[in-house]
Amino acid sequence: MVAILFLLNLSNSFAQNWEIGISAGGSNYLGDLSPDIVLKETKTYGAFFFKKNISPFFSNNFYFYRGKISGDDNNFKHLKIRNLNFCSTITEISYQLEFNFFKFAIGLNPNRFTPYVFTGFGTFFFQPVTTYNGNVVRLKPLDTEGKKIESNKNSYHLVQPVIPFGGGFKIKLNKDVNLAIFVGFRYTFTDYLDDVSNTYYNIDVLEDKYGPLSPVLSDRSEIKIGFNGKQRGRPDMLDFYYFYGATLSVKIRNKVCFEF
Template sequence: MNKLLILLSLIVYNEFIFGQYKFFSERDNWALNKFEGVVSFGATQFNGDLGGLQFKGIDYSFLDIDIPSTRLFATVGFRYRFSPYFSTCSSISFLQLYGSDQYTNNIIRQSRNLTFKTNAFDFSQRLEWILWADERYGAKYQIPGTKYDPGKNKQLYLYTGLGALKFNPKGIYNGKWYELQPLGTEGQGRIQNTRPYFLWTATVPFGIGYKFGISRLWRFGFELTYFKTFSDYIDDVSTKYQNITGLDEITTYFSNPAVDNQNWFRPGDQRGDSKTKDAYYTIGFTLTKNLLNKKIRHQKIKGRKIEIRKDKNSQF
């Protein structure tokens, strides 16, 4: 009986694995989408030390975001699909990140009164795992008296990778925005054996996406991405208040801009949470164009190689 169960399990596993392979590769349409240009745009949400829930913040959680802190991002990239199941994408993104204690109902953080913004650039390389795809080229034209088949071009995928984020946090004082890193608001570069924090950090994206064809060359889709970073200073807040004398007016303000309950924010008191690194999310739309050579295409159908040529007026 046990041998029979093992045999049946192997048969089911074999059908699942090779069934997936057949589903992806029997028409070889994935090879017609090997090279793609990508643009995307949408919204960002910063998840750091500022703002958040009324009670204790939840690290790396959607529940700890502030809708008014939403900002924008835009991305351009190039995707190379090297198998039915996997592709890789190189991209550069411009994004805005923002956080403020004014958006929380937590009395301590409200009184702390910290705010930041930064324009940032992210350079990333990611690997995409195509979980599901329905890719089939249909008829280019509808012939009278026949059923029109426009074809299908859909994908559901997960992705991760590595990136580098360039950021530069700023704070507002008397209506003017100032760069915060040179000020050393937590004593960086002013206290012995300390130095200013780096304005670069590595990032690791984790995301899910779905896209579908709107023509033979174009796909439209959606992506949701969480970015883990290795810096706790994207918002210029990490450790404790410091006792530093001789500071100018601007540095003094940004070191401790508390408006109420100043006795909660004395030297040595907690200013941020250094145990948890900053993170951010993006959610947006994607537009993808097939960049495969338009003059000549190759498609394998039932083991035969068919050469598809394009005349000057064709859009395929």
């Protein structure tokens, strides 16, 4: 109720056919440290958005997301020996084109519900970290796979393009308020959300270049399996992240009348 009142108060100075909304729910990822869905690694996200209804079937949506993802080899029997883990904050700005299967528009449209799908494009920022001896450590500066040494360039970029896609179900609570539940996947163009992609690098070279922490976090296995050139990740498979949750939006009014 507080959220609805807050959004309604913000709507007074804008034009009709626009909505303003908030979203919250769970966030997770698929990648080298999590090849399958692991529910216990689910983190949370929050978002706000503006929606422009261009017809009863289509709308333009502009989103800002902030959430977390994580992964751990210890969740999988065949990966435990590698013993890597990470977490990262995801900050995303994206445009999404939404399509309703039934005619649906906030206001007086007779349909109160519809399934819908969406896709679009955007950009996101991430920063993989891990915990070592009780301290949070950023992984990219340690160049754990020696990519920067090999190419004399950045090992990978922390700002990346993303393609959001997914779908859900929305319902009209009243003529001014919509509620939706959804699942939204993110196709990325990087395999380094988790700082793992290719092969192990020579630990002596890593230590000479970055200090003792780089080789330690490159190979965290107890029996030290990471000899130079051995496969560390799967570069043929890019990483995904995804959100699932609910959105709440209200119509933005261009004129408000008060009765006393």
